Structures are given as structure tokens and as C-alpha cells.
Amino acid sequence: MSIDVPFATSGTTGDPVTWFRTQDQLAAETHLLAELVGTVEQVVSFAPPHHLYGRLFGVELPRLLGVDVVPAWDDPLTLPTLATDVLIVCVPSTWSLLRRHLPTLAERRVVATHSTARTTLSCYDVAAALPGLAGIELLGSTETGAVATRRIDPVERHQTEWTLLPDVDQVADPDRLHVRGPRIGRRHDMARPPGSWLMPDLITPTGPRTFRHLGRAGRLVKVNGKRCDLSAIESLVRVTAQVEVECVPVVDQIRGEHYDLYYTSETLTPADIRTRLAEVRGDNPAPRLVHRMELLPSR
Amino acid sequence: MTEESLRTRLRTVLTTRLGEGFAGVPDDADLRDALGDGYDSLTAMECITAVEEEFGVEVDMVADDVRHWFGSVDRMLTFVGDRLEDAAVLGGPR
Secondary structure (H helix, E strand, O other), X not given: OXXXXXXXXXXXXXXXXXXXXXXXXXXXXXXXXXXXXXXXXXXXXXXXXXXXXXXXXXXXXXXXXOOEEEEOOOOOOOOOXXXXXXXXXXXXXXXXXXXXXXXXXXXXXXXXXXXXXXXXXXXXXXXXXXXXXXXXXXXXXXXXXXXXXXXXXXXXXXXXXXXXXXXXXXXXXOOEEEEEOOOOOEXXXXXXXXXXXXXXXXXXXXXXXXXXXXXXXXXXXXEOOEEEEHHHHHHHHHHHHOOEEEEEEEEEOOOEEXXXXXXXXXXXXXXXXXXXXXXXXXXXXXXXXXXXXXXXXXX | OOHHHHHHHHHHHHHHHHOHHHOOOXXXXXXXXXXXXXXXXXXXXXXXXXXXXXXXXXXXXXXXXXXXXXXXHHHHHHHHHHHHHHHHHHOOOO
16 A cells, blocks of 8 residues: 655645645656656755655655765755766755855766755856756645756746646646646645646746746745745734734845845844744744834835 | 954944844854854855955865854954965965
8 A cells, every 4th residue: 555645834824734645646756857867876965855855856766766865955054075977956055055166066967956946146156157067947836746847047047938847737827827737746634636736836828838937926935945924924923022023025045035024113122033933933934134123114 | 454343344244144133242152042043054154155255255165164163253253364364475365
């Protein structure tokens, strides 16, 4: 009997949600990814394996290819010793590290994957400095698995077109990524996977199976790939600190995306807010900066 | 450059990244203890990059013990001061 594999996500409302994937779904996705990656002799993974992206590239793919995997997700400041033919599994912050090691990378055949959040300037700097780099960006979610891919292009950058993976179809929807396919997971309260899934990603179709990505609906940011619902953070701060609060998304050149927290209070310092939020935020990322204001930005 | 002007420049650079909560942090305080989750390893990386850009020094993430040297303002000052001194001796200060 096949045992389904659980993956926790914050969901789109900030509440923890578990999604299950069957072994067959994991195997199907791993084979798709293996075709994209090609032959390597080592995998260095900066993506934690309890998330789907890290599990696929850091556990399932090395197993399928029969190659060593170097776990690097606990130490984002250190580049492990690399083999000659290496796959580096990146989260946004990894690119700042890679940029510091260009001579080492230039001596190797490097395939680098990026997923979970917006690419950074460092990502494009590395791609521009290493013409031989095979950079693969993946778009997906815990709910759907990978749905689309594109090359990391230092010239076109965020304008580069996405192409749906072969087993994914776009449901007729001109503005949102709304997909169906055999790899959609099953939420803990579902008897079976849904027939299609509406993702928060806003798109413009450019062809039957291609699109440009415009942004994300709602107030979800992905801090170094970790989902964070800003409305949920604001609610937590209001309850725990009894202050008016507003979270604002910001582009972050290390983590891809982040958020700043603004609040009003005559007595509580930014450190107080951080401390109180830390007690209740669970797995949600801490704010990048905490600002005390007389008036909130939107008022 | 005097140590005091170096200290002022360094604190200005760090304040830009660490926010107003950094203002009350003493120079000898451990930044991880003082700022909690406001100084995680990725924030340390941002501060390292900012210090490199501001002072024209280079930090080797492997050879330099970055967790030690970028753990407090005082230690950063020592690190940057030494690097600037080395650069001056070699004829390439900024």
C-alpha cells in the first residue's frame, strides 16, 4: 500500500494546512524534473526537504539519479565542496552566496534550479557571469507541485515567458493561473484531489501553453520561499500588542520578497513588537524592519 | 580615518539595514542576543554585503569567521579597521 506524504504549508490565509501527495505523484514529478536537469554527479540542496521543492530535488531526484546529495539548507552562508558536474538547488538567498564563488563555479558544469519565490538581482548576476550555467526556474506550489518552467535569462529577467509542464493544463482563465493535471495534491480535509486548482498567480497568456507572470493576488509574500500572509501577521500583532499595525511587502535582494511592519504606539518599542510577535507568529517569517509611526502608511 | 569616524560610518550603514531598533544596541552587544530574529544569518549576510560596499573591503565567507567578526559592532570595527590598514599598506585603500 502506498503511503501518502504530507507537506505543511501556511495556506493562503496564514493558517497551517497539510497537503498530501501520493508516491506516484512524487515519482511522476521527479521524472519530469530529471528530464529538465539532465545528468549530474552531485546534488547540493539549499531547500529544506520538509517542503515539496526540497523533497523533490534533495531526496527524490538524487535517489532516482543515484547520486550523492549534500544538505546545505541549514547553513545558507557556506558553499559546500562541489563536484565537477553539480546541481545546485537554490532558494532566493542562495544566489547571493553563489555570486561570491564565481571562480569556483566557472570551473564546473553547473545546473542551478530556482523556485519558491521571486528571483533576485544576484541570480541574474550569476547567470550573466557564467554563460555555461544551466539555470532552470520553476513555478509551482505545495498544492499543485511544479506547474511551469523557464530558463533563467539575465537579459529578459522577469519578462521571460513561462511554459507549462507537459502534464499540466491551464483552465480557461485569462488572468489567473488555474491549472489541472495529475499531480495536484489532496488537502487533509479532502477525500481526493480537486480537479483543478486556482493559484494566486496573476498571468497574461502569450500562447496556448505559455504566459508571462505579473504578480500575485492577495497579500501573500514568500520570504526566501516561505509563505507569509500579511493580513494574518497584522491580526496577530493587533491581538498580542493591542496596537494599530500595517504590513507592507518589499522586494528583498537576499530573500526575494519580504515585508516591513509599521505600527503606532506611545509605549511599545520596535523590539517590544518583535518580541511579542515572536511569541505568537509560529513558523511565519519575522518582519524585515519594524517601524514605529505616528500615522500608518495608508492613513 | 579615525576609529570614531569609522564607528559612525559603520553604525549608519547598519542602521539602514537593521532599523531604528538598532539605535539602542551597545557596540559590544552580541547582535543575535540584542536583536533576536532581527539578526538572523541572512540579515548578517546583508550586513556583510553592505559593509563590503561601504568600505571597499572583501569578506571571504569561507576563510573569515563571519559569525564571530559580524557578531557585534566592536568586532566588525576591528575587522574593517584591519582590512583597511592592510589595504593601505598594500597601496590600495579606499
